[in-house]
Amino acid sequence: MSPENVFQAVSNSRRRRVILSVDRSEDGVDANELSVEIASRENAVDPSRVTGEQRSRVYVGLVQNHLDTLDDLGAARYDSRSKLVKPTDATAPLARLIREVTTECYTPAEDAGE
DSSP: OOHHHHHHHHSSHHHHHHHHHHHTOSSOEEHHHHHHHHHHHHHTSOGGGOOHHHHHHHHHHIIIIIHHHHHHHTSEEEETTTTEEEEOTTHHHHHHHHHHHHHHHOOOGGGTTO
């Protein structure tokens, strides 16, 4: 992937979540499962407590924008018919990059003011 494509792939928090989730799955992840996982994180609730509205908001954004973008960039493979997202050769390196940047840049809330 070109550096521009890498930056575009990881520039959005939902796309980063998709990359991380798909990286953990050899068989791929269903868009509905991704929407529940992402809605859970965004709303700080257990996945079992995600409302239909919360899930729908994320799902629409994923299928209308983010999953096609990741597919076009080669960061993940998205089948719009089955709604399945699978890893590509670029997925694991992107996931490592996301984890590394997150680890290096993370500042716990109580330390943020120091």
